[in-house]
Amino acid sequence: MATTSITVANAPLLDFVLRRADDALILGHRLSEWCGHAPTLEEDLALANVGLDLLGVARALYAYAGEIEGAGHDEDAFAYLRDAGQFRNLLLVEQPNGDFAHTVVRQFLYSAYADPFWRAMTRSADPMLAAVAAKSEKESAYHLRHASEWLIRLGDGTEESHRRAQAALDALLPYAGELSFVDDAERGLIAAGIAADPASLHPAWHATLDAVLAAATLARPAGEWSRSGGRTGRHSEHLGPLLAMMQVLPRTHPGARW
Amino acid sequence: MLDPELPDLTIADLGVLRDVVETDGAVEVSITPTYTGCPAMAMIALDVQTALDRAGIAGRVRTVLAPAWTTDWLSDAGRGKLARAGIAPPPPGAGRRALFGAPEVACPRCGSRKTEKIAAFGATACKALWRCRACREPFDLFKCH
Secondary structure (H helix, E strand, O other), X not given: OOOOOOOOOOOHHHHHHHHHHHHHHHHHHHHHOOOOOOOOHHHHHXXXXXXXXXXXXXXXXXXXXXXXXXXXXXXXXXXXXXXXHHOOOOHHHHOOOOOHHHHHHHHHHHHHHHHHHHHHHOOOOOHHHHHHHHHHHXXXXXXXXXXXXXXXXXXXXXXXXXXXXXXXXXXXXXHHHHHHOOOHHHHHHHHOOOOOOHHHHHHHHHHHHHHHHHHOOOOOOOOOOOOOOHHHOOOOOOHHHHHHHHHHHHHHOOOOOO | OEOOOOOOOEHHHHOOEEEEEEEOOEEXXXXXXXXXXXXXXXXXXXHHHHHHHHXXXXXXXXXXXXXXXXXXXXXXHHHHHHHHOOEXXXXXXXXXXXXXXXXXXXXXXXXOOOEEEEEOOOOOOOEEEEEEOOOOOEEEEEOOO
């Protein structure tokens, strides 16, 4: 028996909430793939803990998305019953774990944005988003510190760790441009004081990158070209297999309970 | 009502229990998560609901997010219980600075302040792993949040 996929109509606030929920879910899922495989036991726990924080954000936002949409979809429906084209997460967060350096760089780039983003969102005119932000901003800050410490250790480490960290940065920085994606709907939310304006977050983001990359002796790749598409449902080839793994159980056994 | 992960700490000690309101004989218990993704929340909600049902009280459990939980809500009794269980209580004063500073942490076993961090994350979302350089024992630190 198979389940039918759900489709969620576009609406400004719903899109905004689902985009951030999807970021948190997909990145959290990627981190969960390290469980039992991380370089050290302490790092295994760390990656699982960061993933758990992100899953918590995703759940809170999906629950809110369900309220906004008003179609009876709960957090499980959003996570398990949408196909890849319905996900609105950043391309960055769906990129594979790669070696540990790729995971660290991906986490660093995301956290360097998420930290000032959630801090700004604590002042959102939307009380639910402000409440989620007040919880997330401290967690994001902790994630950023952890990822920064690792990036510095890898970049300013051995010849091999430096080479791998630089390769990961070269590969993933082009995906960071999408962090500042805005469309007309989001511009309306920014004007209404509901959404944080990505343009206002640029100084903090660049300052973090400059400081950490300098300490890590890593070079910022030249060129400002970037890849985008995730925010509007056009994904890289990596999201499909991730969703297949994540969704197989609830789709094979609809409504199964522990 | 005890926290499922922290020995002897009640959810009131922890600051997770926010409010109990009775309206026309129905009770509403409000709880708030420590960390956003804390997996113990579902169990705490179930435990509270079970206790209400056992006592024959009509009621429900509500999860609230705001205001955001902080370790400053840990009661003094709760801090004492943590220390007795071998978990160093969080340094007072929540917020980003405390989270990022280098707090002076006393070993919950021997009291020495010659301690150091082993790992920023521990067995649960709310803890980090430390070690005492005096008595050489590792211990959990309840993270400042």
